[in-house]
Amino acid sequence: MYETSEALSGIAGVTHGFFGRAGGQSTGEFADNNVSLAVGDDPVAVLANRAGVARMMGFDPAQLCILKQVHSNHAETVTTPVGDRMVEADAMVTATPGLLLGILTADCTPILFADPEAGVIGAAHAGWRGAVDGIVEHTVEAMTAVGARRENIICAYGPTIYGENYEVGEQFMADVLALHADAAPHFHTPPGGAPHFDLPGFVEEQVRRAGIERVERVGACTYANPGRYFSHRRATHHGTRTGRQIAVIGLTQV
Template identity: 65%
Template sequence: MERAAVLAQISAVRHGFFGRAGGVSTGEFASLNVSAAIGDDPDLVAQNRALVERAVGAGALAILKQVHSSRVAILDQVPEASTIAADAAVTATRGIGLAILTADCTPILLADPIAGVLGAAHAGWRGAVDGIIGNTVEAMLSLGAKREDIRVAYGPTISGPNYEVGEQFRADFLALHPGGAHHFDTPDNRPPHFDLPGFVEEQLHAAGIDRVEQVGACTYAHPDRYFSHRYATHNGTRTGRQIAVIGMT
């Protein structure tokens, strides 16, 4: 489990960015796979989720049905597993572990320690482009948070050098974000590569958040440490999902 100093300094907040180590799953899903939707044994997934709950100590995990959208759920209790289709959640209720599952996309954890409002967001390129980050901040504000008090950490995600996207992707992105050409690179005259974490951080600052910290490394470049969907696809295998969690005690 990796933690961010910007969140660890808040005494009432518990959080963690997990990789693939420390669980009970085997084979392609070894070992801390937390997704029950990719072919792993559901009993092993349940055991892995229980390990995460105990490690974080923030309460029961609230796991969304992530659909690469810009939708944000406001939670005052833990929903039944994956019954809410959204890619971010916010809460002002203690005992809920807001959880985000990823395997290359960017997990984002947010906290306003003064208002006691938390958020967690899943930022794939589609959700990030469509405004999931700004929507998450706005949902936190609706619960009483203030921009100047929100602290954010984002975790292990695919990096630009390993995220080849193609010309159509770049054209679609620039149609929505005309000033975003600096997030693309064309190494050795290859197809464009996209800097997802750089775009995520830019969007956080655009939403008025000043205290932002990055945690962890590139998921694709470290398949021994993290699950990476793109790495698995390139190597003809399946992969699990890692989890990021934040909650208040």
């Protein structure tokens, strides 16, 4: 139903999960556990899927916080449920027990963070734009602002598109390298082909540069595993639509 990080699983008072497409009520292109209201799926099914995720994690559905993700580098600090407010950001942090932070993806990289000593958690959505613009560092800064310490933070990132399936082209590579010249090792060009980008590798490097030593990869390539995950790029290549999976992390009530 969902995948977990060994490192995060050992933290008392923290629950988390990287969900795939299994287990929900959506049908057709969005089967089964689509959690996005913005892709054309039946809203009744989507809300049921979201509620199921929250309850599986031990939370009331009203405690699940979901952002309006816009491929930014903004991290929002939340102290109360987001509800129907359209908060535009691509990461959330909290030190408030009883909140479940949710990140939606379908190839981008979901990242979960926790400081077990301070009781601070974070969740980030890292597409290439957000990753290049510093979403990881901004999330860590927001966590430290509410009491976390970089050296105590544990991180896990989940199912995402891998480099062998992420063809990006020459201009994309030039644009990224203009901002991060040291990102060159995360590009490779197959013989006779176009450049490919290792998004999760770049994300992990950004996490480690933020001072976080415990980093774990969870799950597999979204593009290469259509039975397990939603993939926007695969759907585009096949002329179909697709849903969004969710990664969640929460502080349980004390």
